[in-house]
Amino acid sequence: MRMLYLIPICIFLLLWEIVAQLYSMPNFLPTPIKVVIAIKELAFSPGPAGLEWAGELLGNTLISLFRIITGFCIAALIGIPFGIIVGWQKSVRELITPIVEIIRPIPPLALIPLAILWFGLGSSPAIFLIFLGSFFPIFSNTILGVKNTSRVLIDVAKTLGAKEKTLLVKVVLPSAMPSIIAGLKVGLGIGWMCLIAAELTGTNSGLGFMIIYYYWTMEAAKTIAGMLVISLIGIVTYALFEKFEDTVLSWRETVV
Amino acid sequence: MDTKIKIFNLSKIFLDKKTDDKIQVLKNINFDVNVGEFVCIIGPSGCGKTTLLRIIAGLENLTTGKVFIDNREITVPGPDRGLVFQEFALFPWRTVLENIIFGPEIQNVSSMKIKKIARKYVKLIKLKGFENKYPKELSSGMKQRVAIARSLANNPDILLMDEPFGSLDAQTRNLMQEELLKIWSKTKKTILFVTHSIDEAVYLGEKIVVLSARPGSVKSIIKNNLKKSRNRTSVKFVKIKSRIEKIIEREVKKSY
Amino acid sequence: MNTKIFHGLVIFIFAILLLYFLWVIVSSQQKTEVRVGYLIGDLHHLPFFVALEKGYFKEAGIDVKVVGPFEAGTVEMEALATNQMDIGYVGASPAIIAAARGVNLSIIAGVNKEGSSLIVDKSIDDVEELKNKKIATPLPGSIQYILFGMLLAENNMSYQDIDILPGTIKPPDMPSTLERGNIKGYIVWEPYASQSVVAGIGKRLIDSNSIWPEHPCCVLVIRNDFKEKNPEIVKRIVEAHKKAIEFIKNNPIEAKKIAVKYTKLNMNVIEEALPRIKFDYSIEKNSIRRFVEETIKLGESEVVKPIIKTEEIQNITEFVDKIVDLKFIS
Numbered sequence: 001m002r003m004l005y006l007i008p009i010c011i012f013l014l015l016w017e018i019v020a021q022l023y024s025m026p027n028f029l030p031t032p033i034k035v036v037i038a039i040k041e042l043a044f045s046p047g048p049a050g051l052e053w054a055g056e057l058l059g060n061t062l063i064s065l066f067r068i069i070t071g072f073c074i075a076a077l078i079g080i081p082f083g084i085i086v087g088w089q090k091s092v093r094e095l096i097t098p099i100v101e102i103i104r105p106i107p108p109l110a111l112i113p114l115a116i117l118w119f120g121l122g123s124s125p126a127i128f129l130i131f132l133g134s135f136f137p138i139f140s141n142t143i144l145g146v147k148n149t150s151r152v153l154i155d156v157a158k159t160l161g162a163k164e165k166t167l168l169v170k171v172v173l174p175s176a177m178p179s180i181i182a183g184l185k186v187g188l189g190i191g192w193m194c195l196i197a198a199e200l201t202g203t204n205s206g207l208g209f210m211i212i213y214y215y216w217t218m219e220a221a222k223t224i225a226g227m228l229v230i231s232l233i234g235i236v237t238y239a240l241f242e243k244f245e246d247t248v249l250s251w252r253e254t255v256v
Numbered sequence: 257m258d259t260k261i262k263i264f265n266l267s268k269i270f271l272d273k274k275t276d277d278k279i280q281v282l283k284n285i286n287f288d289v290n291v292g293e294f295v296c297i298i299g300p301s302g303c304g305k306t307t308l309l310r311i312i313a314g315l316e317n318l319t320t321g322k323v324f325i326d327n328r329e330i331t332v333p334g335p336d337r338g339l340v341f342q343e344f345a346l347f348p349w350r351t352v353l354e355n356i357i358f359g360p361e362i363q364n365v366s367s368m369k370i371k372k373i374a375r376k377y378v379k380l381i382k383l384k385g386f387e388n389k390y391p392k393e394l395s396s397g398m399k400q401r402v403a404i405a406r407s408l409a410n411n412p413d414i415l416l417m418d419e420p421f422g423s424l425d426a427q428t429r430n431l432m433q434e435e436l437l438k439i440w441s442k443t444k445k446t447i448l449f450v451t452h453s454i455d456e457a458v459y460l461g462e463k464i465v466v467l468s469a470r471p472g473s474v475k476s477i478i479k480n481n482l483k484k485s486r487n488r489t490s491v492k493f494v495k496i497k498s499r500i501e502k503i504i505e506r507e508v509k510k511s512y
Numbered sequence: 513m514n515t516k517i518f519h520g521l522v523i524f525i526f527a528i529l530l531l532y533f534l535w536v537i538v539s540s541q542q543k544t545e546v547r548v549g550y551l552i553g554d555l556h557h558l559p560f561f562v563a564l565e566k567g568y569f570k571e572a573g574i575d576v577k578v579v580g581p582f583e584a585g586t587v588e589m590e591a592l593a594t595n596q597m598d599i600g601y602v603g604a605s606p607a608i609i610a611a612a613r614g615v616n617l618s619i620i621a622g623v624n625k626e627g628s629s630l631i632v633d634k635s636i637d638d639v640e641e642l643k644n645k646k647i648a649t650p651l652p653g654s655i656q657y658i659l660f661g662m663l664l665a666e667n668n669m670s671y672q673d674i675d676i677l678p679g680t681i682k683p684p685d686m687p688s689t690l691e692r693g694n695i696k697g698y699i700v701w702e703p704y705a706s707q708s709v710v711a712g713i714g715k716r717l718i719d720s721n722s723i724w725p726e727h728p729c730c731v732l733v734i735r736n737d738f739k740e741k742n743p744e745i746v747k748r749i750v751e752a753h754k755k756a757i758e759f760i761k762n763n764p765i766e767a768k769k770i771a772v773k774y775t776k777l778n779m780n781v782i783e784e785a786l787p788r789i790k791f792d793y794s795i796e797k798n799s800i801r802r803f804v805e806e807t808i809k810l811g812e813s814e815v816v817k818p819i820i821k822t823e824e825i826q827n828i829t830e831f832v833d834k835i836v837d838l839k840f841i842s
Contacts, residue, residue, distance in 0.1 A: 045817075046672070046814070049672065049675065052672070116694070117692070120692075120694045121646060121677065121680070121681075121689075121694050121695070150345075152341060152343055152345040153345055153347060155310075155313075155315050155333075155339070155341075155345075156339070156341065156345045156347075157358070157362075158314070158315065158333040159313055159314075159315070159333045159334075159335075159337060159338055159339040159407075159416075160335060160338070160358055160359040160362065160406070160407075160410050161333075161334060161335030161359060161362060161363060161410065162362055166362050170358075170362065171347070174347070174349045174350075175349070177349070201680060201681075202680060203680065204675070204676065204677045204678070204680055209680070212679075213652065213678070213679070216584070216586050216587075216651045216652055216653065216678075216679050217586065217609065217651075217652050217653050217819055218586055218589070218590070218609060218610060218613045218653075219613075250390070251348050251349045251350075251390040251391075251392065252348070252392070253348070253392040
């Protein structure tokens, strides 16, 4: 009975096929079959520089994954410790908050030309933009988690002999984990969007570039194929994250 | 007998930061606790018993006076004074075992020793088989036992207990009282026990400090000479109980 | 009594509004407005700018609505295909690709020949030295992209030897990107090629006419359904176009002034760039056929990534016959 979700998908595919056949412009709405052929072609044509063996589909996917992982990890490695300190020390928070609140509202996508100016062409501007997009959710949620640390638990730890460093590592950090992980989830989603947008200009590799390249050469089937890959990555990442969350946060009391 | 704790002219005034109001909660508290003694503190609601305990634990500052432990003045929390809270305050992300060994763990005790300590205290609180359960899986009584074990595992000289059985049902409460007395006779710790149940105070305490209504001051210190395994229905028991009841009743009426 | 009158009034007003909207829609369909598109800052499209400035279209009774400018040929062809415009000044290459993909269009006149260059960083002297350097081109499928491919083939290289950036950088941004050092060279239509030379940012490594002398560049393209419905209008547009080309030949000084106005670049850039463009309203079917052949060949030999595959154009001669319509320029 769990396979019920296949039915809406099949209906959708059928409708797609029918509409594509009726609509006269062949290139602008390719049929699902054409998309499948496009996927095959993309899998077996030579990949981007340095990754020719992987084929276009896998090669560009790997490049995009490299960028998102790098940008996201930097954002997490800076955002979490920074967030803990800012959340914990009122004095630091008062100092840092104005600057952060000035930078935060700037949509990373608006900075694409600037990023290319600063970092040149290639992976660097994309990684920078991913970092910028992922950082704030991670940072803010870490601060929230830290601020919400139970007073009582801090007191308990103190009476068991904990000094400040121990408090941060053994009480504040685990207590803030649910918030932090929520922030990581949101940050990853935003980072992924920034990645694809950044890849539409300023690089000649990656899934975003692949999508727009085939838009330019009027090969819509390949564009759609690329979009499907992006969607697939989204689904897989989300599922992995859920799994991770359930393992690390298995101690949580849930309402449902 | 040696004095373990000496409370000297202790007063506490709270300053409300928002309204600039001054509230005096404790006034001129003076009493001693001897090594290995079980002392109960009792008083009407709002008389500052919890505040007093927190000051002794080092979690709150006093306004005037001093607290001496082994003739040394104390101002900060430390592993020599374990505090058991009414809300249990177990670390939800740690298992029963991990909660119990928190103190030794942060004191960098060797892992061999930690294992021994863990086994000993799990046995003491009769929770063998539950070592790897998370707090969310335990009943209130079990949680409180873990909280006590956690404090004891750190081997403090003094155990400070703030209405630890307040949120338990009557039967569990009585059972826990028995357990506590057994543990006390085994470990010979100095115990300072806050409660608002007169019955509990008389059942457990060798000495009962009765506080007045706010601002709390020492109204009376009653020695309890009843032998161990006290009978709640014995004449002597009832007499001491009613004595305390009268004092408290007077205090309660005053505050109206 | 009151409610009845009120209801009547409301219905009456609604009816008036409805009729008004219908009238607006119907009347706008019947205008003899022609929507014409062109490429951003493209000096090759000077005949269009001249025809607008000198009022040749108006004289011929044509109401021209300017659509664009577009940043690239294939984008312009998509607009044509989706009925957002009727006629376009565009490179022959994007037009051919669109036709191969099933867009119903015709090439009805030439606009220019030649007029593109490969501009490089001053330290580069040779096509060989482009290996592993970042080179920008307009969109894949543009003439410059194909010409670049032909240049690579001549030198036994392929796109995999170059860090090629097709379409990533817009032509107006190419000079500044070269100046910053983010790319080592670019191939593009005038005037963006001369812009770097005049500013001292780069040097001309090779002109497009050295790669393929007399190569066709921009053409006038039209949607077939518009062509079939309005042959008279099309004839008059082509006439105005011819007139504009004559004007450029006979009045270079004024033509250059118009160029400055429409490309927003300095006179000295225009002076450098204009002589390199050959404006010509004729088209040879053979040149178009060669274009198709080169595009397919370059893709098959993997000098560039394939743009048109052989399966898409079964018979090249038939294909060229179908899309090149010479009757308006005779």
